[in-house]
Amino acid sequence: MxxxxxxxxxxxxxxxxxxxxxxxxxxxxxxxxxxxxxxxxxxxxxxxxxxxxxxxxxxxxxxxxxxxxxxxxTVQVSEMFRDPSYFLAVREKIIPHLRTYPSLKIWIAGCSSGEELYSFVILFREEGLEERTIFYATDINPDALAHAEAGIYDIDRIRVFTENHRQAGGKGSLSDYYTTGYNRCILDKSLRRNVVFSDHSLVTDQVFGEMQFVSCRNVMIYFDRDLQDRAIGLFREALPHNGFLGLGSKETLRFSDHADSFREFVREEKIYQRVGS
Known part of the structure; x- marks a missing residue:
């Protein structure tokens, strides 16, 4: 039965x-x-x-x-500087390479309600790269994008956000970037000045520009093999030679048809570098 x-x-x-x-x-x-x-x-x-x-x-x-x-x-579970070691690796091992570019484009694919996006913006501000960077925050869920653009989170999440920021090598205090009121944490509007929020589907849409870094974490674990390959193909197309791709801790390129287009750059944090043209 x-x-x-x-x-x-x-x-x-x-x-x-x-x-x-x-x-x-x-x-x-x-x-x-x-x-x-x-x-x-x-x-x-x-x-x-x-x-x-x-x-x-x-x-x-x-x-x-x-x-x-x-x-x-759609999965809307995240936190700022989630998996702090990932952001520490970006800070220590990726940022030195990105400093060599006069301008940068960063794609946060599947940005959900915006926590990872703002983590990157804060990290780039702390490293002096925010002014030369455009951040593209995309998701298929318009309600999630609206939440991300508002930049408002429950105050009871701040303790975790703050500790993650510290472990990720944060400079100064996370409180420099928000105000509080009515049991909410309200991120500073200046964090959005270089951000483009857009509806984009890894399933049906195409690449919309060349990016120096793509971060797509804990999204492809919900895709089947064919759809994973499609998404990785989009990232491959978006990244120039030596561009970087960051995945979630349970994701890998190992079995992808596009694996030969990348090399492991920070193996333990699933950060890859584009090779070839």
Missing amino acids: TDTFEKVEDIEIRLLLEALYHRYHYDFRNYAMSSIRRRLRQAREQLGYATISAMQERLLHHPDMLSDMLRYL
Whole structure:
């Protein structure tokens, strides 16, 4: 009986993903099935639907359902300077190379609600590179992008942010970059002056410029193999010779069709350098 239920549920999921793609042009069809199944089950339970098919019916006929779907299907879990050793490696091993460029473009792909973006902006300000850098913050979820652009976070997260910043080699205090009020941390508006926020899908969209550094962490773990290769192909196309790519701790280029286009630069932090033209 359980097997039958799961087979029917998988059919429902695939039909919902097709509906989402054909109705709204958001493509989750090649995301890892186990992750999608878990998130849609959670959505069904929390939103009060009897079946996933019922959610599909609502999605097709009521566009206001789209924001709910995207909230469950996209991962919005992050923190400033998450995995401090990654940012310390950027500071100590990547920044010296980036200093040689008269201007820089940095792409934070899958920026979610903006914590990683602001980590990079602060790091580049501390290293004297912010003024010559344009930061591109992209995500497929418009609500997440709006949250990122607002730069407002719950005050109870600041302790973790502050400790991460310290471990990442932060110069000065993180409190230099925000004010507080109404149990919120409000990041300084100046942190956004060189940031371009944009809707962009690694599934369906193309490269939009040459970048010296691409950071896409903990996004591709939710993709299947073909979609991972597509995303890495985009990064390969965006990066010039000697450009840098940073991935999440559980991600790798080892089995990618594009692996030969990169070399490990900081192995333990999954930072790669583009080789070839």
